[in-house]
Amino acid sequence: MPSKPSILIAGGGPAGLLAANMLWRHGLDVTVLEADASPSSRDQGGTLDLHPHEGQLALRKAGLLARFLALARHEDQEQRVVDAVTGVVLREEIPEPGTGTRPEIDRIVLRKMLLDPLPPEKVVWGARVIDVVEAANGRWSVRLQGGVARECDLVIGADGAGSAVRAALTDVRPVYTGVCFVELWMTDVDRKHPANSQFVGRGTLFALHYEKGIFAQRNGNAVVRVYAAFKTSNDTAERPERALAGMSRNDLLARYEGWSPALRSLIADADRIAAVRPIVSLPAGTKWPSKSGLTLVGDAAHVMPPMGSGVNLAMLDAAELAEAIVSAPDWRAAVRAQEQVMLDRATPIAEACLRGFGKWFDA
Known part of the structure:
Protein backbone atom coordinates (compact mmCIF):
# COMPACT_ATOMS: atom_id res chain seq x y z
CA MET A 1 0.00 0.00 0.00
CA PRO A 2 1.50 3.40 -0.93
CA SER A 3 2.36 5.74 1.93
CA LYS A 4 0.37 8.49 0.24
CA PRO A 5 -2.79 7.97 -1.80
CA SER A 6 -3.70 8.63 -5.39
CA ILE A 7 -6.63 11.05 -5.15
CA LEU A 8 -9.61 12.03 -7.26
CA ILE A 9 -11.55 15.11 -6.26
CA ALA A 10 -15.12 15.35 -7.55
CA GLY A 11 -15.91 19.02 -8.09
CA GLY A 12 -13.87 22.00 -9.23
CA GLY A 13 -15.43 24.63 -6.97
CA PRO A 14 -13.55 26.56 -4.27
CA ALA A 15 -13.18 23.57 -1.94
CA GLY A 16 -12.11 21.05 -4.56
CA LEU A 17 -9.58 23.35 -6.19
CA LEU A 18 -8.14 24.55 -2.90
CA ALA A 19 -7.58 20.97 -1.74
CA ALA A 20 -6.01 20.15 -5.11
CA ASN A 21 -3.57 23.05 -4.78
CA MET A 22 -2.38 21.92 -1.38
CA LEU A 23 -2.14 18.23 -2.26
CA TRP A 24 -0.35 18.86 -5.58
CA ARG A 25 2.09 21.28 -3.96
CA HIS A 26 3.08 18.47 -1.58
CA GLY A 27 3.72 16.08 -4.42
CA LEU A 28 0.61 13.92 -4.23
CA ASP A 29 -1.06 12.32 -7.24
CA VAL A 30 -4.30 14.33 -7.42
CA THR A 31 -6.81 15.07 -10.20
CA VAL A 32 -9.98 17.17 -10.12
CA LEU A 33 -13.02 15.93 -12.04
CA GLU A 34 -15.31 18.86 -12.91
CA ALA A 35 -18.67 18.62 -14.68
CA ASP A 36 -18.40 22.07 -16.28
CA ALA A 37 -17.18 21.98 -19.86
CA SER A 38 -14.62 24.73 -19.21
CA PRO A 39 -13.72 27.26 -16.50
CA SER A 40 -16.13 29.82 -17.95
CA SER A 41 -18.84 27.64 -19.51
CA ARG A 42 -21.34 28.31 -16.72
CA ASP A 43 -22.10 31.24 -14.46
CA GLN A 44 -20.47 30.56 -11.10
CA GLY A 45 -22.86 32.64 -8.99
CA GLY A 46 -22.51 35.80 -7.01
CA THR A 47 -19.82 37.44 -4.95
CA LEU A 48 -18.33 35.89 -1.81
CA ASP A 49 -17.07 37.44 1.40
CA LEU A 50 -14.37 35.23 2.86
CA HIS A 51 -14.11 35.29 6.65
CA PRO A 52 -10.73 35.74 8.37
CA HIS A 53 -10.88 32.55 10.44
CA GLU A 54 -12.44 30.32 7.77
CA GLY A 55 -12.09 31.13 4.06
CA GLN A 56 -9.07 33.40 4.49
CA LEU A 57 -7.44 30.97 6.91
CA ALA A 58 -7.86 28.23 4.31
CA LEU A 59 -6.19 30.40 1.68
CA ARG A 60 -3.34 31.14 4.09
CA LYS A 61 -2.81 27.40 4.56
CA ALA A 62 -2.70 27.05 0.76
CA GLY A 63 -0.22 29.90 0.37
CA LEU A 64 -2.77 31.97 -1.59
CA LEU A 65 -3.93 34.59 0.89
CA ALA A 66 -1.76 37.41 -0.48
CA ARG A 67 -3.06 36.74 -3.99
CA PHE A 68 -6.65 36.81 -2.71
CA LEU A 69 -6.13 40.10 -0.87
CA ALA A 70 -4.71 41.63 -4.05
CA LEU A 71 -7.75 40.55 -6.11
CA ALA A 72 -10.54 41.08 -3.56
CA ARG A 73 -12.85 44.09 -3.60
CA HIS A 74 -12.16 45.71 -0.24
CA GLU A 75 -14.47 48.60 -1.12
CA ASP A 76 -17.59 46.41 -1.34
CA GLN A 77 -18.07 45.43 2.31
CA GLU A 78 -21.10 47.56 3.09
CA GLN A 79 -24.32 46.03 4.45
CA ARG A 80 -27.66 47.76 4.42
CA VAL A 81 -31.04 46.64 5.83
CA VAL A 82 -34.06 48.54 4.53
CA ASP A 83 -37.77 48.55 5.36
CA ALA A 84 -39.70 46.55 2.78
CA VAL A 85 -42.62 48.97 2.58
CA THR A 86 -40.97 52.37 2.92
CA GLY A 87 -37.49 51.63 1.60
CA VAL A 88 -36.04 53.53 4.56
CA VAL A 89 -32.63 52.34 5.74
CA LEU A 90 -33.06 50.64 9.11
CA ARG A 91 -29.46 49.69 9.69
CA GLU A 92 -26.22 49.97 7.77
CA GLU A 93 -22.59 49.05 8.20
CA ILE A 94 -20.14 51.07 6.15
CA PRO A 95 -16.52 50.30 7.04
CA GLU A 96 -14.05 53.14 6.87
CA PRO A 97 -11.77 52.98 3.81
CA GLY A 98 -8.96 50.56 4.46
CA THR A 99 -10.86 48.70 7.18
CA GLY A 100 -13.22 45.73 7.15
CA THR A 101 -12.18 42.11 7.45
CA ARG A 102 -14.39 40.40 4.85
CA PRO A 103 -13.46 41.63 1.37
CA GLU A 104 -15.54 40.37 -1.56
CA ILE A 105 -14.48 38.34 -4.56
CA ASP A 106 -16.55 37.14 -7.51
CA ARG A 107 -16.76 33.37 -7.77
CA ILE A 108 -15.33 33.36 -11.30
CA VAL A 109 -12.31 35.36 -10.11
CA LEU A 110 -11.78 33.02 -7.17
CA ARG A 111 -11.98 29.99 -9.47
CA LYS A 112 -9.33 31.44 -11.79
CA MET A 113 -7.14 32.29 -8.82
CA LEU A 114 -7.32 28.67 -7.63
CA LEU A 115 -6.78 27.26 -11.13
CA ASP A 116 -3.73 29.36 -12.00
CA PRO A 117 -1.17 27.44 -9.85
CA LEU A 118 -2.35 24.00 -11.03
CA PRO A 119 -0.96 22.29 -14.15
CA PRO A 120 -3.78 22.11 -16.72
CA GLU A 121 -3.79 18.31 -16.72
CA LYS A 122 -4.74 18.29 -13.03
CA VAL A 123 -8.31 19.38 -13.85
CA VAL A 124 -10.46 17.30 -16.20
CA TRP A 125 -13.33 19.37 -17.62
CA GLY A 126 -16.64 17.88 -18.74
CA ALA A 127 -16.15 15.02 -16.26
CA ARG A 128 -19.46 14.55 -14.45
CA VAL A 129 -19.26 11.94 -11.69
CA ILE A 130 -22.19 9.51 -11.80
CA ASP A 131 -21.30 7.17 -8.97
CA VAL A 132 -18.49 5.71 -6.90
CA VAL A 133 -18.11 1.97 -6.25
CA GLU A 134 -15.57 -0.19 -4.50
CA ALA A 135 -12.80 -1.63 -6.66
CA ALA A 136 -10.11 -4.18 -5.90
CA ASN A 137 -7.42 -3.87 -3.24
CA GLY A 138 -9.23 -1.26 -1.17
CA ARG A 139 -9.42 1.21 -4.04
CA TRP A 140 -12.43 3.07 -5.48
CA SER A 141 -13.77 3.32 -9.02
CA VAL A 142 -15.26 6.67 -10.03
CA ARG A 143 -17.64 6.32 -12.96
CA LEU A 144 -18.17 9.34 -15.21
CA GLN A 145 -21.03 10.25 -17.51
CA GLY A 146 -20.33 8.49 -20.78
CA GLY A 147 -19.10 5.32 -19.10
CA VAL A 148 -15.45 6.16 -18.41
CA ALA A 149 -14.19 4.98 -15.02
CA ARG A 150 -11.09 6.01 -13.08
CA GLU A 151 -9.59 4.29 -10.05
CA CYS A 152 -7.88 5.81 -7.04
CA ASP A 153 -7.12 5.25 -3.36
CA LEU A 154 -9.08 8.25 -2.08
CA VAL A 155 -12.15 10.04 -3.42
CA ILE A 156 -12.94 13.50 -2.05
CA GLY A 157 -16.52 14.54 -2.77
CA ALA A 158 -16.50 18.31 -3.25
CA ASP A 159 -19.39 18.09 -5.70
CA GLY A 160 -21.95 20.23 -3.94
CA ALA A 161 -25.51 19.78 -2.73
CA GLY A 162 -26.35 17.17 -5.37
CA SER A 163 -23.20 15.16 -4.61
CA ALA A 164 -22.88 11.82 -6.40
CA VAL A 165 -20.08 10.86 -4.02
CA ARG A 166 -22.36 11.29 -1.00
CA ALA A 167 -24.62 8.54 -2.33
CA ALA A 168 -21.81 6.02 -1.70
CA LEU A 169 -21.80 6.98 2.00
CA THR A 170 -25.40 7.68 2.98
CA ASP A 171 -28.97 7.67 1.71
CA VAL A 172 -29.61 11.08 3.28
CA ARG A 173 -30.36 13.75 0.68
CA PRO A 174 -30.86 17.52 0.91
CA LEU A 282 -29.16 18.66 4.67
CA PRO A 283 -30.54 18.01 8.15
CA ALA A 284 -28.22 19.62 10.70
CA GLY A 285 -26.00 16.98 12.25
CA THR A 286 -26.05 14.65 9.23
CA LYS A 287 -23.36 11.99 9.62
CA TRP A 288 -22.53 8.66 7.97
CA PRO A 289 -20.53 5.53 8.73
CA SER A 290 -16.93 6.18 7.78
CA LYS A 291 -15.60 4.34 4.74
CA SER A 292 -11.87 4.13 4.17
CA GLY A 293 -10.81 6.07 1.09
CA LEU A 294 -14.05 8.04 0.71
CA THR A 295 -14.93 11.41 2.22
CA LEU A 296 -16.85 14.65 1.62
CA VAL A 297 -16.24 18.36 2.11
CA GLY A 298 -18.35 21.50 1.85
CA ASP A 299 -21.91 21.38 0.57
CA ALA A 300 -21.57 17.69 -0.24
CA ALA A 301 -21.18 17.11 3.51
CA HIS A 302 -23.31 19.82 5.11
CA VAL A 303 -25.20 22.04 2.66
CA MET A 304 -27.16 24.71 4.52
CA PRO A 305 -29.15 27.85 3.67
CA PRO A 306 -27.16 30.73 2.14
CA MET A 307 -26.33 32.85 5.17
CA GLY A 308 -22.63 33.42 4.54
CA SER A 309 -21.14 30.25 6.00
CA GLY A 310 -21.21 27.74 3.15
CA VAL A 311 -18.15 28.55 1.05
CA ASN A 312 -16.13 29.55 4.11
CA LEU A 313 -16.72 26.21 5.79
CA ALA A 314 -16.11 24.36 2.52
CA MET A 315 -12.71 25.96 2.01
CA LEU A 316 -11.68 25.33 5.62
CA ASP A 317 -12.85 21.71 5.33
CA ALA A 318 -10.69 21.29 2.23
CA ALA A 319 -7.60 22.96 3.66
CA GLU A 320 -7.67 20.99 6.90
CA LEU A 321 -8.29 17.71 5.06
CA ALA A 322 -5.36 18.35 2.74
CA GLU A 323 -3.14 19.21 5.72
CA ALA A 324 -4.14 15.99 7.45
CA ILE A 325 -3.41 13.86 4.38
CA VAL A 326 0.05 15.29 3.71
CA SER A 327 1.22 15.39 7.33
CA ALA A 328 -0.04 12.16 8.90
CA PRO A 329 1.82 8.83 8.67
CA ASP A 330 -1.53 7.02 8.28
CA TRP A 331 -3.58 9.00 5.78
CA ARG A 332 -6.64 6.78 6.18
CA ALA A 333 -6.83 7.44 9.91
CA ALA A 334 -6.18 11.14 9.28
CA VAL A 335 -9.10 11.35 6.86
CA ARG A 336 -11.42 9.68 9.37
CA ALA A 337 -10.33 12.01 12.15
CA GLN A 338 -10.67 15.13 10.02
CA GLU A 339 -14.12 14.05 8.84
CA GLN A 340 -15.28 14.02 12.46
CA VAL A 341 -13.75 17.45 13.12
CA MET A 342 -15.56 18.82 10.04
CA LEU A 343 -18.95 17.43 11.01
CA ASP A 344 -18.66 18.52 14.63
CA ARG A 345 -17.85 22.05 13.49
CA ALA A 346 -20.60 22.21 10.88
CA THR A 347 -23.47 20.94 13.07
CA PRO A 348 -24.01 24.00 15.30
CA ILE A 349 -23.48 26.35 12.36
CA ALA A 350 -26.07 24.48 10.29
CA GLU A 351 -28.51 24.57 13.20
CA ALA A 352 -28.05 28.33 13.53
CA CYS A 353 -28.43 28.87 9.77
CA LEU A 354 -31.64 26.85 9.63
CA ARG A 355 -33.09 28.77 12.59
CA GLY A 356 -32.07 32.13 11.18
CA PHE A 357 -33.28 31.34 7.68
CA GLY A 358 -36.61 30.19 9.06
CA LYS A 359 -37.01 33.48 10.94
CA TRP A 360 -36.24 35.44 7.78
CA PHE A 361 -39.28 33.92 6.09
CA ASP A 362 -41.71 33.75 9.00
CA ALA A 363 -45.17 35.18 8.34
Whole structure:
Protein backbone atom coordinates (compact mmCIF):
# COMPACT_ATOMS: atom_id res chain seq x y z
CA MET A 1 0.00 0.00 0.00
CA PRO A 2 1.50 3.40 -0.93
CA SER A 3 2.36 5.74 1.93
CA LYS A 4 0.37 8.49 0.24
CA PRO A 5 -2.79 7.97 -1.80
CA SER A 6 -3.70 8.63 -5.39
CA ILE A 7 -6.63 11.05 -5.15
CA LEU A 8 -9.61 12.03 -7.26
CA ILE A 9 -11.55 15.11 -6.26
CA ALA A 10 -15.12 15.35 -7.55
CA GLY A 11 -15.91 19.02 -8.09
CA GLY A 12 -13.87 22.00 -9.23
CA GLY A 13 -15.43 24.63 -6.97
CA PRO A 14 -13.55 26.56 -4.27
CA ALA A 15 -13.18 23.57 -1.94
CA GLY A 16 -12.11 21.05 -4.56
CA LEU A 17 -9.58 23.35 -6.19
CA LEU A 18 -8.14 24.55 -2.90
CA ALA A 19 -7.58 20.97 -1.74
CA ALA A 20 -6.01 20.15 -5.11
CA ASN A 21 -3.57 23.05 -4.78
CA MET A 22 -2.38 21.92 -1.38
CA LEU A 23 -2.14 18.23 -2.26
CA TRP A 24 -0.35 18.86 -5.58
CA ARG A 25 2.09 21.28 -3.96
CA HIS A 26 3.08 18.47 -1.58
CA GLY A 27 3.72 16.08 -4.42
CA LEU A 28 0.61 13.92 -4.23
CA ASP A 29 -1.06 12.32 -7.24
CA VAL A 30 -4.30 14.33 -7.42
CA THR A 31 -6.81 15.07 -10.20
CA VAL A 32 -9.98 17.17 -10.12
CA LEU A 33 -13.02 15.93 -12.04
CA GLU A 34 -15.31 18.86 -12.91
CA ALA A 35 -18.67 18.62 -14.68
CA ASP A 36 -18.40 22.07 -16.28
CA ALA A 37 -17.18 21.98 -19.86
CA SER A 38 -14.62 24.73 -19.21
CA PRO A 39 -13.72 27.26 -16.50
CA SER A 40 -16.13 29.82 -17.95
CA SER A 41 -18.84 27.64 -19.51
CA ARG A 42 -21.34 28.31 -16.72
CA ASP A 43 -22.10 31.24 -14.46
CA GLN A 44 -20.47 30.56 -11.10
CA GLY A 45 -22.86 32.64 -8.99
CA GLY A 46 -22.51 35.80 -7.01
CA THR A 47 -19.82 37.44 -4.95
CA LEU A 48 -18.33 35.89 -1.81
CA ASP A 49 -17.07 37.44 1.40
CA LEU A 50 -14.37 35.23 2.86
CA HIS A 51 -14.11 35.29 6.65
CA PRO A 52 -10.73 35.74 8.37
CA HIS A 53 -10.88 32.55 10.44
CA GLU A 54 -12.44 30.32 7.77
CA GLY A 55 -12.09 31.13 4.06
CA GLN A 56 -9.07 33.40 4.49
CA LEU A 57 -7.44 30.97 6.91
CA ALA A 58 -7.86 28.23 4.31
CA LEU A 59 -6.19 30.40 1.68
CA ARG A 60 -3.34 31.14 4.09
CA LYS A 61 -2.81 27.40 4.56
CA ALA A 62 -2.70 27.05 0.76
CA GLY A 63 -0.22 29.90 0.37
CA LEU A 64 -2.77 31.97 -1.59
CA LEU A 65 -3.93 34.59 0.89
CA ALA A 66 -1.76 37.41 -0.48
CA ARG A 67 -3.06 36.74 -3.99
CA PHE A 68 -6.65 36.81 -2.71
CA LEU A 69 -6.13 40.10 -0.87
CA ALA A 70 -4.71 41.63 -4.05
CA LEU A 71 -7.75 40.55 -6.11
CA ALA A 72 -10.54 41.08 -3.56
CA ARG A 73 -12.85 44.09 -3.60
CA HIS A 74 -12.16 45.71 -0.24
CA GLU A 75 -14.47 48.60 -1.12
CA ASP A 76 -17.59 46.41 -1.34
CA GLN A 77 -18.07 45.43 2.31
CA GLU A 78 -21.10 47.56 3.09
CA GLN A 79 -24.32 46.03 4.45
CA ARG A 80 -27.66 47.76 4.42
CA VAL A 81 -31.04 46.64 5.83
CA VAL A 82 -34.06 48.54 4.53
CA ASP A 83 -37.77 48.55 5.36
CA ALA A 84 -39.70 46.55 2.78
CA VAL A 85 -42.62 48.97 2.58
CA THR A 86 -40.97 52.37 2.92
CA GLY A 87 -37.49 51.63 1.60
CA VAL A 88 -36.04 53.53 4.56
CA VAL A 89 -32.63 52.34 5.74
CA LEU A 90 -33.06 50.64 9.11
CA ARG A 91 -29.46 49.69 9.69
CA GLU A 92 -26.22 49.97 7.77
CA GLU A 93 -22.59 49.05 8.20
CA ILE A 94 -20.14 51.07 6.15
CA PRO A 95 -16.52 50.30 7.04
CA GLU A 96 -14.05 53.14 6.87
CA PRO A 97 -11.77 52.98 3.81
CA GLY A 98 -8.96 50.56 4.46
CA THR A 99 -10.86 48.70 7.18
CA GLY A 100 -13.22 45.73 7.15
CA THR A 101 -12.18 42.11 7.45
CA ARG A 102 -14.39 40.40 4.85
CA PRO A 103 -13.46 41.63 1.37
CA GLU A 104 -15.54 40.37 -1.56
CA ILE A 105 -14.48 38.34 -4.56
CA ASP A 106 -16.55 37.14 -7.51
CA ARG A 107 -16.76 33.37 -7.77
CA ILE A 108 -15.33 33.36 -11.30
CA VAL A 109 -12.31 35.36 -10.11
CA LEU A 110 -11.78 33.02 -7.17
CA ARG A 111 -11.98 29.99 -9.47
CA LYS A 112 -9.33 31.44 -11.79
CA MET A 113 -7.14 32.29 -8.82
CA LEU A 114 -7.32 28.67 -7.63
CA LEU A 115 -6.78 27.26 -11.13
CA ASP A 116 -3.73 29.36 -12.00
CA PRO A 117 -1.17 27.44 -9.85
CA LEU A 118 -2.35 24.00 -11.03
CA PRO A 119 -0.96 22.29 -14.15
CA PRO A 120 -3.78 22.11 -16.72
CA GLU A 121 -3.79 18.31 -16.72
CA LYS A 122 -4.74 18.29 -13.03
CA VAL A 123 -8.31 19.38 -13.85
CA VAL A 124 -10.46 17.30 -16.20
CA TRP A 125 -13.33 19.37 -17.62
CA GLY A 126 -16.64 17.88 -18.74
CA ALA A 127 -16.15 15.02 -16.26
CA ARG A 128 -19.46 14.55 -14.45
CA VAL A 129 -19.26 11.94 -11.69
CA ILE A 130 -22.19 9.51 -11.80
CA ASP A 131 -21.30 7.17 -8.97
CA VAL A 132 -18.49 5.71 -6.90
CA VAL A 133 -18.11 1.97 -6.25
CA GLU A 134 -15.57 -0.19 -4.50
CA ALA A 135 -12.80 -1.63 -6.66
CA ALA A 136 -10.11 -4.18 -5.90
CA ASN A 137 -7.42 -3.87 -3.24
CA GLY A 138 -9.23 -1.26 -1.17
CA ARG A 139 -9.42 1.21 -4.04
CA TRP A 140 -12.43 3.07 -5.48
CA SER A 141 -13.77 3.32 -9.02
CA VAL A 142 -15.26 6.67 -10.03
CA ARG A 143 -17.64 6.32 -12.96
CA LEU A 144 -18.17 9.34 -15.21
CA GLN A 145 -21.03 10.25 -17.51
CA GLY A 146 -20.33 8.49 -20.78
CA GLY A 147 -19.10 5.32 -19.10
CA VAL A 148 -15.45 6.16 -18.41
CA ALA A 149 -14.19 4.98 -15.02
CA ARG A 150 -11.09 6.01 -13.08
CA GLU A 151 -9.59 4.29 -10.05
CA CYS A 152 -7.88 5.81 -7.04
CA ASP A 153 -7.12 5.25 -3.36
CA LEU A 154 -9.08 8.25 -2.08
CA VAL A 155 -12.15 10.04 -3.42
CA ILE A 156 -12.94 13.50 -2.05
CA GLY A 157 -16.52 14.54 -2.77
CA ALA A 158 -16.50 18.31 -3.25
CA ASP A 159 -19.39 18.09 -5.70
CA GLY A 160 -21.95 20.23 -3.94
CA ALA A 161 -25.51 19.78 -2.73
CA GLY A 162 -26.35 17.17 -5.37
CA SER A 163 -23.20 15.16 -4.61
CA ALA A 164 -22.88 11.82 -6.40
CA VAL A 165 -20.08 10.86 -4.02
CA ARG A 166 -22.36 11.29 -1.00
CA ALA A 167 -24.62 8.54 -2.33
CA ALA A 168 -21.81 6.02 -1.70
CA LEU A 169 -21.80 6.98 2.00
CA THR A 170 -25.40 7.68 2.98
CA ASP A 171 -28.97 7.67 1.71
CA VAL A 172 -29.61 11.08 3.28
CA ARG A 173 -30.36 13.75 0.68
CA PRO A 174 -30.86 17.52 0.91
CA VAL A 175 -34.46 18.63 1.40
CA TYR A 176 -36.18 21.70 0.01
CA THR A 177 -36.56 24.44 2.63
CA GLY A 178 -39.75 25.77 1.06
CA VAL A 179 -37.98 28.97 -0.04
CA CYS A 180 -37.01 29.77 -3.63
CA PHE A 181 -34.64 32.48 -4.85
CA VAL A 182 -35.22 33.99 -8.29
CA GLU A 183 -31.97 35.56 -9.46
CA LEU A 184 -31.90 38.63 -11.71
CA TRP A 185 -28.94 40.50 -13.16
CA MET A 186 -28.46 44.23 -13.54
CA THR A 187 -25.39 45.05 -15.64
CA ASP A 188 -23.56 48.34 -16.17
CA VAL A 189 -25.55 49.49 -13.18
CA ASP A 190 -23.62 52.67 -12.40
CA ARG A 191 -24.25 54.11 -15.86
CA LYS A 192 -27.67 52.65 -16.73
CA HIS A 193 -29.31 52.68 -13.30
CA PRO A 194 -27.56 55.19 -11.03
CA ALA A 195 -30.49 55.37 -8.58
CA ASN A 196 -30.43 51.61 -8.11
CA SER A 197 -26.66 51.68 -7.77
CA GLN A 198 -26.81 54.28 -5.04
CA PHE A 199 -29.64 52.46 -3.25
CA VAL A 200 -27.73 49.15 -3.14
CA GLY A 201 -24.46 50.84 -2.21
CA ARG A 202 -21.08 49.14 -2.17
CA GLY A 203 -22.06 45.78 -0.78
CA THR A 204 -25.27 43.93 0.07
CA LEU A 205 -28.82 45.15 0.69
CA PHE A 206 -31.48 43.16 2.59
CA ALA A 207 -35.26 43.62 2.89
CA LEU A 208 -37.61 41.06 4.48
CA HIS A 209 -41.37 41.08 5.00
CA TYR A 210 -44.03 38.40 5.45
CA GLU A 211 -42.46 35.28 3.92
CA LYS A 212 -40.64 37.27 1.25
CA GLY A 213 -37.32 39.00 0.77
CA ILE A 214 -35.37 41.04 -1.74
CA PHE A 215 -31.58 40.90 -1.59
CA ALA A 216 -29.22 42.85 -3.82
CA GLN A 217 -25.51 42.14 -4.03
CA ARG A 218 -22.88 44.24 -5.76
CA ASN A 219 -20.49 42.19 -7.85
CA GLY A 220 -17.44 43.23 -9.83
CA ASN A 221 -17.60 44.96 -13.22
CA ALA A 222 -20.61 47.15 -12.28
CA VAL A 223 -22.96 44.17 -11.91
CA VAL A 224 -25.67 43.88 -9.27
CA ARG A 225 -27.33 40.53 -8.65
CA VAL A 226 -30.84 40.71 -7.25
CA TYR A 227 -32.52 37.80 -5.48
CA ALA A 228 -36.30 37.82 -5.10
CA ALA A 229 -36.90 35.24 -2.38
CA PHE A 230 -40.23 33.81 -1.25
CA LYS A 231 -41.94 30.79 0.23
CA THR A 232 -43.63 28.59 -2.32
CA SER A 233 -46.98 26.84 -2.17
CA ASN A 234 -47.37 23.11 -1.65
CA ASP A 235 -47.87 22.44 -5.35
CA THR A 236 -44.30 23.57 -6.09
CA ALA A 237 -42.65 21.70 -3.24
CA GLU A 238 -41.30 18.79 -5.27
CA ARG A 239 -39.65 20.61 -8.20
CA PRO A 240 -40.01 24.35 -7.61
CA GLU A 241 -37.53 25.21 -10.38
CA ARG A 242 -39.88 23.55 -12.88
CA ALA A 243 -43.06 25.01 -11.43
CA LEU A 244 -41.60 28.51 -11.55
CA ALA A 245 -39.56 28.18 -14.74
CA GLY A 246 -41.95 30.23 -16.86
CA MET A 247 -42.23 33.10 -14.37
CA SER A 248 -42.21 36.53 -16.03
CA ARG A 249 -40.97 39.78 -14.56
CA ASN A 250 -44.59 40.88 -14.08
CA ASP A 251 -45.40 37.63 -12.27
CA LEU A 252 -42.49 38.31 -9.97
CA LEU A 253 -43.44 41.94 -9.37
CA ALA A 254 -46.98 40.86 -8.49
CA ARG A 255 -45.57 39.00 -5.50
CA TYR A 256 -44.19 42.29 -4.17
CA GLU A 257 -47.29 44.49 -4.35
CA GLY A 258 -47.13 47.09 -1.62
CA TRP A 259 -43.34 46.98 -1.36
CA SER A 260 -41.20 50.09 -1.68
CA PRO A 261 -40.87 51.40 -5.27
CA ALA A 262 -37.09 51.49 -4.75
CA LEU A 263 -37.07 47.76 -4.00
CA ARG A 264 -39.50 46.89 -6.79
CA SER A 265 -37.29 48.78 -9.23
CA LEU A 266 -34.48 46.32 -8.53
CA ILE A 267 -36.72 43.72 -10.20
CA ALA A 268 -38.28 45.98 -12.83
CA ASP A 269 -34.95 47.40 -14.04
CA ALA A 270 -33.00 44.15 -14.12
CA ASP A 271 -31.77 42.97 -17.50
CA ARG A 272 -33.30 39.53 -17.14
CA ILE A 273 -34.26 36.67 -14.87
CA ALA A 274 -31.11 34.55 -14.75
CA ALA A 275 -32.08 31.53 -12.65
CA VAL A 276 -34.58 29.96 -10.28
CA ARG A 277 -32.78 28.54 -7.24
CA PRO A 278 -34.67 26.33 -4.76
CA ILE A 279 -32.89 26.51 -1.41
CA VAL A 280 -32.08 23.08 -0.01
CA SER A 281 -30.38 21.87 3.15
CA LEU A 282 -29.16 18.66 4.67
CA PRO A 283 -30.54 18.01 8.15
CA ALA A 284 -28.22 19.62 10.70
CA GLY A 285 -26.00 16.98 12.25
CA THR A 286 -26.05 14.65 9.23
CA LYS A 287 -23.36 11.99 9.62
CA TRP A 288 -22.53 8.66 7.97
CA PRO A 289 -20.53 5.53 8.73
CA SER A 290 -16.93 6.18 7.78
CA LYS A 291 -15.60 4.34 4.74
CA SER A 292 -11.87 4.13 4.17
CA GLY A 293 -10.81 6.07 1.09
CA LEU A 294 -14.05 8.04 0.71
CA THR A 295 -14.93 11.41 2.22
CA LEU A 296 -16.85 14.65 1.62
CA VAL A 297 -16.24 18.36 2.11
CA GLY A 298 -18.35 21.50 1.85
CA ASP A 299 -21.91 21.38 0.57
CA ALA A 300 -21.57 17.69 -0.24
CA ALA A 301 -21.18 17.11 3.51
CA HIS A 302 -23.31 19.82 5.11
CA VAL A 303 -25.20 22.04 2.66
CA MET A 304 -27.16 24.71 4.52
CA PRO A 305 -29.15 27.85 3.67
CA PRO A 306 -27.16 30.73 2.14
CA MET A 307 -26.33 32.85 5.17
CA GLY A 308 -22.63 33.42 4.54
CA SER A 309 -21.14 30.25 6.00
CA GLY A 310 -21.21 27.74 3.15
CA VAL A 311 -18.15 28.55 1.05
CA ASN A 312 -16.13 29.55 4.11
CA LEU A 313 -16.72 26.21 5.79
CA ALA A 314 -16.11 24.36 2.52
CA MET A 315 -12.71 25.96 2.01
CA LEU A 316 -11.68 25.33 5.62
CA ASP A 317 -12.85 21.71 5.33
CA ALA A 318 -10.69 21.29 2.23
CA ALA A 319 -7.60 22.96 3.66
CA GLU A 320 -7.67 20.99 6.90
CA LEU A 321 -8.29 17.71 5.06
CA ALA A 322 -5.36 18.35 2.74
CA GLU A 323 -3.14 19.21 5.72
CA ALA A 324 -4.14 15.99 7.45
CA ILE A 325 -3.41 13.86 4.38
CA VAL A 326 0.05 15.29 3.71
CA SER A 327 1.22 15.39 7.33
CA ALA A 328 -0.04 12.16 8.90
CA PRO A 329 1.82 8.83 8.67
CA ASP A 330 -1.53 7.02 8.28
CA TRP A 331 -3.58 9.00 5.78
CA ARG A 332 -6.64 6.78 6.18
CA ALA A 333 -6.83 7.44 9.91
CA ALA A 334 -6.18 11.14 9.28
CA VAL A 335 -9.10 11.35 6.86
CA ARG A 336 -11.42 9.68 9.37
CA ALA A 337 -10.33 12.01 12.15
CA GLN A 338 -10.67 15.13 10.02
CA GLU A 339 -14.12 14.05 8.84
CA GLN A 340 -15.28 14.02 12.46
CA VAL A 341 -13.75 17.45 13.12
CA MET A 342 -15.56 18.82 10.04
CA LEU A 343 -18.95 17.43 11.01
CA ASP A 344 -18.66 18.52 14.63
CA ARG A 345 -17.85 22.05 13.49
CA ALA A 346 -20.60 22.21 10.88
CA THR A 347 -23.47 20.94 13.07
CA PRO A 348 -24.01 24.00 15.30
CA ILE A 349 -23.48 26.35 12.36
CA ALA A 350 -26.07 24.48 10.29
CA GLU A 351 -28.51 24.57 13.20
CA ALA A 352 -28.05 28.33 13.53
CA CYS A 353 -28.43 28.87 9.77
CA LEU A 354 -31.64 26.85 9.63
CA ARG A 355 -33.09 28.77 12.59
CA GLY A 356 -32.07 32.13 11.18
CA PHE A 357 -33.28 31.34 7.68
CA GLY A 358 -36.61 30.19 9.06
CA LYS A 359 -37.01 33.48 10.94
CA TRP A 360 -36.24 35.44 7.78
CA PHE A 361 -39.28 33.92 6.09
CA ASP A 362 -41.71 33.75 9.00
CA ALA A 363 -45.17 35.18 8.34
